[in-house]
Amino acid sequence: MSNIPPLDLARQYKLIAEDVSVAVEDILASGRYIGGSVVESFEQQFAAYVGVKECVGCNSGTDALYLALRALQIGTGDEVITTPFTFFATSEVISAVGAKPVFVDIDPEMFNLDINQITSAITERTKAIIPVHLFGQPMDMTAVMDLAQSHNLFVIEDVAQATGARWGEQRVGSFGHIGCFSFFPTKNLGGFGDGGACTTSDSAIAASMRMLKEHGSRRRYIHEEIGINSRLDALQAAILQIKLTHLDTWNEQRRKVAENYHRLLKPISGIVTPQEIHGSRSVWNQYTIRIVSQQTDADSLGAKRDAVRNSLEQAGVSSMIYYPLPLHLQPVYQDLGYQVGQLPASEQICHEVLSLPMFPELTLEEQEQVVYALKDCLG
Numbered sequence: 001m002s003n004i005p006p007l008d009l010a011r012q013y014k015l016i017a018e019d020v021s022v023a024v025e026d027i028l029a030s031g032r033y034i035g036g037s038v039v040e041s042f043e044q045q046f047a048a049y050v051g052v053k054e055c056v057g058c059n060s061g062t063d064a065l066y067l068a069l070r071a072l073q074i075g076t077g078d079e080v081i082t083t084p085f086t087f088f089a090t091s092e093v094i095s096a097v098g099a100k101p102v103f104v105d106i107d108p109e110m111f112n113l114d115i116n117q118i119t120s121a122i123t124e125r126t127k128a129i130i131p132v133h134l135f136g137q138p139m140d141m142t143a144v145m146d147l148a149q150s151h152n153l154f155v156i157e158d159v160a161q162a163t164g165a166r167w168g169e170q171r172v173g174s175f176g177h178i179g180c181f182s183f184f185p186t187k188n189l190g191g192f193g194d195g196g197a198c199t200t201s202d203s204a205i206a207a208s209m210r211m212l213k214e215h216g217s218r219r220r221y222i223h224e225e226i227g228i229n230s231r232l233d234a235l236q237a238a239i240l241q242i243k244l245t246h247l248d249t250w251n252e253q254r255r256k257v258a259e260n261y262h263r264l265l266k267p268i269s270g271i272v273t274p275q276e277i278h279g280s281r282s283v284w285n286q287y288t289i290r291i292v293s294q295q296t297d298a299d300s301l302g303a304k305r306d307a308v309r310n311s312l313e314q315a316g317v318s319s320m321i322y323y324p325l326p327l328h329l330q331p332v333y334q335d336l337g338y339q340v341g342q343l344p345a346s347e348q349i350c351h352e353v354l355s356l357p358m359f360p361e362l363t364l365e366e367q368e369q370v371v372y373a374l375k376d377c378l379g
């Protein structure tokens, strides 16, 4: 028995190490480390992959979301609807541009925004919706776009965890006005450092994001807005270009790992396994199960899940909790006035979720060890 990590990036690196060395040396020898033809060609390839006209590379998924909001001129006095069950960056950028995040509860079966609860959260100040395709599972983008259109709202997709996933025939990140991607190493398409991108088919929006990410400048040393400095490095672009050619294969391997888990976990009671929503093709950035518990008193919430996690750790299996506290109850958002119990599905799920080891190179033997350990501690 060996120790099983939540993910192992070194295994993937070995597969592409030679190609990466050549590409990196080319960049180092070229003397062009910022911008240049590699960044441009990666942007074009990535836009084609997602199925949009334009891609604007930037420094991170967080910057991508920030640039998207700024380009749509969302700021003070505006409201943006999103999910409380996501990584903090999603709402952080809403606050960073001066707008107010409005949290709508999730559908616990898919971990994403509950489409039926969005309408009642829309006010005359609402400017946009940010759906998050959490854990690689796409939202119903037909329903989101219909709803947005009927209320005249922008849609910014947070695709950080779902690069390559599809809703129907189309890849996510191509439905909304803007798609925001992260190339953080643990994402489905991850660089060897930070990176991100915005996708859009609207050339005016793309031009605006390009201007904003370059200090609000379209012409050198002429500044028309307060922007930021956010670049996708040439080195990262060269590495991502290589990895992009493998992405579909790696995502298929993740789907296979998910299928194995579904099969192996079926006989185990006391857990809920994640489902792929009909009409979607998930890319399984995470395989997140729920450890169900009947506990309701405040002190025991999450106790069963935490005990399972500890037992797994003892058996050499590392699992993760994404996420332990919903965003509407974060200390920084106290002044938004949310109460405990207000978004019950999100709050409940934070006490139940456990993400099992998931990466394309995970072997069946390792998965069997994970499930064996889980069976053992669930009795």
Ligand SMILES: *Cc1c(COP(=O)(O)O)cnc(C)c1O
Residues within 6 Å of the ligand: 059, 060, 061, 062, 063, 086, 087, 089, 090, 132, 158, 160, 161, 181, 182, 183, 184, 194, 195, 196
């Ligand atoms: C990772 C992530 C981000 C932020 O991406 P960074 O590249 O780390 O800035 C935003 N939203 C979600 C859902 C993420 O998982």
